[in-house]
Amino acid sequence: MDAVRTLEVEVRELIRRSGLDPARDETAVRRLVREAVTDYDERSMHGGLPVLPDVDAASKSLWDSVAGFGLLQQYFDDPTVEEIWVNEPSRVFVARDGVAELTTTLLTHDEVRDLVERMLKSSGRRVDLSSPFVDAVLPDGSRLHVVIPDITREHWYVNIRKFVVKADTMEDLVRLGTVSAQAARFLEAAVAAGLNILVAGGTQAGKTTLLNCLASAIPARERVVTCEEVFELRIPHRDVAAMQCRQPSLEGTGEIPLRRLVKEALRMRPSRIIVGEVRQAESLDLLIALNSGLPGMCTVHANSAREAVTKMCTLPLLAGENVSARFVLPTVAASIDLVVHAALERDGRRRVREIAAVPGRVEGDVVEIADVFVRRREELVRADGFPPHAERFERAGYDVAALLAQGTS
Numbered sequence: 528m529d530a531v532r533t534l535e536v537e538v539r540e541l542i543r544r545s546g547l548d549p550a551r552d553e554t555a556v557r558r559l560v561r562e563a564v565t566d567y568d569e570r571s572m573h574g575g576l577p578v579l580p581d582v583d584a585a586s587k588s589l590w591d592s593v594a595g596f597g598l599l600q601q602y603f604d605d606p607t608v609e610e611i612w613v614n615e616p617s618r619v620f621v622a623r624d625g626v627a628e629l630t631t632t633l634l635t636h637d638e639v640r641d642l643v644e645r646m647l648k649s650s651g652r653r654v655d656l657s658s659p660f661v662d663a664v665l666p667d668g669s670r671l672h673v674v675i676p677d678i679t680r681e682h683w684y685v686n687i688r689k690f691v692v693k694a695d696t697m698e699d700l701v702r703l704g705t706v707s708a709q710a711a712r713f714l715e716a717a718v719a720a721g722l723n724i725l726v727a728g729g730t731q732a733g734k735t736t737l738l739n740c741l742a743s744a745i746p747a748r749e750r751v752v753t754c755e756e757v758f759e760l761r762i763p764h765r766d767v768a769a770m771q772c773r774q775p776s777l778e779g780t781g782e783i784p785l786r787r788l789v790k791e792a793l794r795m796r797p798s799r800i801i802v803g804e805v806r807q808a809e810s811l812d813l814l815i816a817l818n819s820g821l822p823g824m825c826t827v828h829a830n831s832a833r834e835a836v837t838k839m840c841t842l843p844l845l846a847g848e849n850v851s852a853r854f855v856l857p858t859v860a861a862s863i864d865l866v867v868h869a870a871l872e873r874d875g876r877r878r879v880r881e882i883a884a885v886p887g888r889v890e891g892d893v894v895e896i897a898d899v900f901v902r903r904r905e906e907l908v909r910a911d912g913f914p915p916h917a918e919r920f921e922r923a924g925y926d927v928a929a930l931l932a933q934g935t936s
Contacts, residue, residue, distance in 0.1 A: 530567070530577035531585050535592050538563045542593060549594035560589050596642055598632050599687075603667070609691050610731070613639060615682040625731065625875030639683050646671050646687075652774055661774070662757045670757055694736055695763065696743045705733065705869070706879045707907040710900045713930045714867065714882070718744040720919040721799075721822040722864035727835035732869045733877035734826040735759050738801065741824060741867075745799055752795050754788035755803035768795055785809040789816065799823060811843035811850060817862040832866040832883035836894050839863060852892070860887050860894045864915055879907055884914040899931070 541559055542549065549556045564579070564586045571578045579585045591600035602608045602621050610622040616634040620627055634642075647653065650663035650671075659678045663671045668690030675683050694700050697711040706714070717724065718741050726741070728734045742762045745751060750766040758771050770792070775782035785802070786809040792800050793816055802813055802825035810827075817823050827842075829835035836859065843855045866883045882900040889895070897912030909931060914920075920927040 530571065530579045531588050533577065534563060534567050534579075534585065535589055537567070538589060538593055553594065556594055557590065560586060560593070564589065596645065597638060598634060599642060602630075603669070603689065606691065609689055611685075611687040611689070613683070613685040622731075623875075625871050625877065636682075639685065643671075643673050643683065643685060647673075657777065658774060664757050664759070664771075668759075668761075670759060690759075692761075694740050695761075697740050700737070700740050700879075703877075705737070705877055707900070709909065709930075710879065710882060710907050713899070713927075714741060714865075715744040716920060716923065716925040716927070716930055717865055717914060718742075718824075719746060720916070720923040720925060722914065722916060722919065723817045723822060723862055724824045725835055725839065725863050725866045726824065726826040726869065727829040727832060727866055728826075728869040729828060729830065729871065731877075732871045734869060735803065736877075737867065737869055737879070738803075738824060738826055742801060749798035750796060751799045751801060752792040752797040753801045753803065754785060754792055754809075756785060759803055760801065762801070768792075768797075786812055789813055792816075793821070797821060801825065804828070805839075805842060807842060808846035810839060811846040811855075814839070814843060814855070814858050814862045818858055829868070832868045832881050833896060835866050835868065836863065836883075836885065836896055840894060856889050856892060856894060860885060860889050865899070866896065878902065882907075884912050886915050 538560060541563060542556060545559070547556050547559070564582060568579055568582055570576055591597055596603060599611060602611045607623045608621045612620050614620065616636055616639055619630045619632040619634065621630055643654065646665055647661065647663055649666050652661050652663045654661040654673050654675055659675050661673045665671055670688040672686040673683060694703060697706065697715050700706045701708050701711045724741060726734050726738050739761055742751070745764060747764060751762050751764055753760050753762060753767065753769045755771050758769060760769065770788045772785055772788065773781065773783040789802060789809050789812040800816055800821055800823040802809065804826045805813060813823065813825060827835050827838055829838050839859050840855055844850055844852065863885045866885065867879060868881045869877060869879050871877055880902045881898060883896045884899050886895055886897055898910035899912045899914060900907050901910045913931065914927065917927050
């Protein structure tokens with residue numbers, strides 16, 4: 528390790544003198560690292576310098592230090608790791624297949640700060656006392672979230688949710704056991720027919736992946752506009768306009784919240800609007816857009832389909848005192864057509880637990896829902912509910928009765 532650290536100091540100085548940027552000049556920096564390791568290895572043979580025990584391992588470690596993310600790079604390179612988080616320098620965790628484990632990686636306070644600064648460099652975002660939280664996207668698509676003292680007690684908290692592509696289409700979700708083949712066909716038809724879909728679930732339930740897979744069923748000629756806190760969605764279409772929020776400047780100006788993005792999206796000639804996740808008052812603007820005839824989808828944190836609908840009835844009330852439940856309840860009933868609830872199971876698998884329809888009726892201040900698919904004995908099976916807007920399915924070329932006919936319980 529002494530040899531690698533000595534060599535790292537030399538390489539950093541060489542990079543500084545040559546004016547290279549590891550992010551942009553990867554080939555040149557790799558060549559510089561290779562030449563530096565070879566030169567150091569030859570010099571160490573003549574004594575006076577610590578010997579490199581493994582030249583290849585030293586080159587990899589050196590590259591990770593100067594151009595990657597140091598000791599965390601091994602987890603970025605491991606395709607089985609889905610998420611990395613740091614509670615304190617000596618407690619680094621990873622999640623594999625939904626299961627958390629404590630690693631043997633030991634960092635220092637300075638290394639954590641240096642890694643965060645390196646990760647934020649490409650995003651242009653910052654974290655400091657005036658802005659102690661930050662969300663950003665890394666060059667590989669992974670999502671970074673950082674919280675620093677005095678919001679935390681002592682250490683920097685770092686969460687990195689890797690962009691691990693396990694599913695791009697509903698067929699992929701069927702293969703993974705997330706959803707049944709019949710339910711997948713039904714959801715694809717619902718998307719093509721232009722139904723408004725709410726994807727619900729807890730943290731790490733696979734909501735974004737499910738939303739991406741649903742979006743793959745959007746007809747190819749449609750224009751899709753997406754609004755997110757940070758870029759996470761990957762919509763496989765030719766006509767996609769993606770927008771993300773912006774942090775305020777050091778002077779506290781220039782912030783672009785999600786609510787503003789939803790409003791701006793309506794001026795961009797969308798055929799379909801997708802909001803990564805609704806948490807606050809932006810839910811009102813989305814409901815108004817959906818209620819005006821613009822098809823769309825979004826995600827929300829909730830423990831069931833019923834709770835997701837209830838949450839969509841309460842979040843718009845955050846928009847202001849002039850927004851009342853008398854307006855919101857019928858708007859939700861008229862705007863949301865389907866709720867797909869997903870969950871992370873104890874074994875680490877992500878499964879759709881239920882698909883519920885919203886018929887459009889409100890009884891006693893409660894928006895009615897009807898179960899279309901429910902999970903029984905570990906299988907997603909047909910229930911007795913039907914989705915609204917059968918005529919939209921028909922216009923899209925689908926017979927909704929035939930899609931739901933098989934396996935009725």
